Amino acid sequence: MLDKTFHIANFGCRASQSEGAAIQDELLDAGASVATTPYDASVVVVNSCTVTEEADRDVRLMIRRIATRSPETRIVVTGCYAQRAPEELAAMPGVEYVVGNSHKPMVGRLTMNVLAEDFISPGRAEVFCSDIFLEQELSPRTHSGSAGRTRAIVKVQDGCNANCSFCIIPSVRGRSRSMTPDMVLAEVRSLVERGYKEIIVSGIHLGTYGRDLDSPTSLLALIRRMLDEISELARIRLSSIEPLEVTPAIISLVAEEPRLAHHFHIPLQSGSRRILREMRRPYTPSHYAELAQTIRARIEDAAIGADVMVGFPGESDEEFAETFRLIDASPLTYLHVFPYSSRPGTPAADMPAPVPSHVSQFRAKALRRLIASRNEAFRASMIGRDLEVLVLNSGDAISSNFIRVYPEADLPRNTWVSLCATALQQDGLAAR
Numbered sequence: 001m002l003d004k005t006f007h008i009a010n011f012g013c014r015a016s017q018s019e020g021a022a023i024q025d026e027l028l029d030a031g032a033s034v035a036t037t038p039y040d041a042s043v044v045v046v047n048s049c050t051v052t053e054e055a056d057r058d059v060r061l062m063i064r065r066i067a068t069r070s071p072e073t074r075i076v077v078t079g080c081y082a083q084r085a086p087e088e089l090a091a092m093p094g095v096e097y098v099v100g101n102s103h104k105p106m107v108g109r110l111t112m113n114v115l116a117e118d119f120i121s122p123g124r125a126e127v128f129c130s131d132i133f134l135e136q137e138l139s140p141r142t143h144s145g146s147a148g149r150t151r152a153i154v155k156v157q158d159g160c161n162a163n164c165s166f167c168i169i170p171s172v173r174g175r176s177r178s179m180t181p182d183m184v185l186a187e188v189r190s191l192v193e194r195g196y197k198e199i200i201v202s203g204i205h206l207g208t209y210g211r212d213l214d215s216p217t218s219l220l221a222l223i224r225r226m227l228d229e230i231s232e233l234a235r236i237r238l239s240s241i242e243p244l245e246v247t248p249a250i251i252s253l254v255a256e257e258p259r260l261a262h263h264f265h266i267p268l269q270s271g272s273r274r275i276l277r278e279m280r281r282p283y284t285p286s287h288y289a290e291l292a293q294t295i296r297a298r299i300e301d302a303a304i305g306a307d308v309m310v311g312f313p314g315e316s317d318e319e320f321a322e323t324f325r326l327i328d329a330s331p332l333t334y335l336h337v338f339p340y341s342s343r344p345g346t347p348a349a350d351m352p353a354p355v356p357s358h359v360s361q362f363r364a365k366a367l368r369r370l371i372a373s374r375n376e377a378f379r380a381s382m383i384g385r386d387l388e389v390l391v392l393n394s395g396d397a398i399s400s401n402f403i404r405v406y407p408e409a410d411l412p413r414n415t416w417v418s419l420c421a422t423a424l425q426q427d428g429l430a431a432r
Contacts, residue, residue: 004115005033007041009062012049014202014239016079018153019104020047023078026108032115038062039070043114045107048081048089050168052341056081060092067094074114077125078107083132083172090125100129101172105139132174135159140183150392150414152196153239156184156222157203165280165351166312168343169204176208181222189230197390197414198235198261199226206238207245220249227259234416235390235400237261240307243268243283243291255298262299262401266291268306271326272319275312278351285326296331301382303333303402308367311340311360313351320363328370333378334402335371337364379403379429382421387431391415397431404428 006027010020023045024034035041044066049055059081066073075094082089083100090098097110106128138158159174160167179187188199201223203209210217219241226236236259241250243266254260270276271285295302308327310320327335339360342349387405389397394410397417406425409432411417419431 005035007035007038018155048079050081080172086127086129095125102130103128138177151198153200157209160205165347202239240265262302265305271323305334310363311355314353408432
């Protein structure tokens with residue numbers, strides 16, 4: 001058996017990444033060490049995603065690779081795929097435990113059990129998974145990170161009460177539930193004290209934060225408290241927020257408060273009014289377009305990103321063209337483009353007129369080509385400007401408006417530096 005080393009293989013959204021970071025911190029506190037690759041570890045925690053069939057496939061591929069290349073390495077699988085199909089994962093080689101989202105706080109302890117010298121494999125994976133809808137509260141992380149890191153993701157909300165016809169996530173995350181503001185502030189203070197310079201506020205349906213609490217509150221109120229009560233907090237970045245929840249007050253706060261990153265990620269999914277109705281998305285293309293233009297008018301250097309789905313059942317060439325035209329006319333600076341993936345148990349899985357895979361792939365490529373040129377133009381518009389960046393590593397930094405910046409000289413990591421953008425790089429900007 002290898003030494004007491006572990007590796008976290010994270011898949012999926014920022015909320016999932018936050019959970020993976022908490023597991024890592026717990027294992028470090030228990031005396032285990034991080035392995036550079038999954039093939040060098042005693043135990044790999046596969047923190048899975050199930051938002052698409054491709055996400056499922058990536059998880060299975062990772063498990064098979066570990067089992068083939070490093071047969072002594074033990075595997076613990078958790079996350080959304082583990083919640084949706086635990087027995088499927090339990091049958092895979094090398095897997096010792098499958099832990100659904102319902103039991104995710106157990107992952108650290110179970111992993112340490114596997115790392116224990118007297119651990120004996122049961123021969124087939126044990127499964128810990130129960131009804132996610134029994135979860136009524138969201139507890140804070142019990143481990144808030146180690147010193148010297150740069151950015152931390154804080155999951156303030158979990159679950160989703162929406163009913164988008166294509167989405168499996170509510171069934172694996174449960175109903176919306178929020179961490180209390182006092183708990184959030186305590187976690188953020190702890191992270192800042194440990195040296196984190198940027199806090200990314202995340203959730204599964206972040207814009208609904210606080211509505212479920214005994215004393216209801218809002219995301220806006222939470223962010224204001226963080227700014228007012230934690231003066232040492234250098235920068236807050238908001239994760240994905242739904243279009244109807246990006247309020248004028250939130251836009252104004254981002255425009256006026258220098259400690260808030262000039263960065264919005266607002267899912268679009270489709271620019272077709274009919275397709276949005278079929279998706280059960282509660283806004284119109286015109287609302288989305290006006291929202292993006294409002295942000296650009298208030299914050300001229302803001303990064304504005306979107307999720308877009310192509311090939312939804314019944315999507316015609318003209319309906320895709322509506323999406324293309326909306327994006328072409330918008331100030332969006334980047335996209336996450338996903339071909340539709342049928343998820344078992346969702347209403348969309350039974351809809352007629354599936355779009356052929358090659359058509360979906362063609363549409364996805366068209367949008368990626370479009371946004372690539374738009375993103376390049378956005379980055380080029382920053383050349384000659386001074387950018388306040390956080391140095392992630394000696395030759396790599398990130399700006400408020402979500403641009404990778406590559407300094408000409410090595411700089412101390414985890415420091416704030418003002419740099420002048422000088423030229424385009426393939427995925428960012430050179431600066432001095």
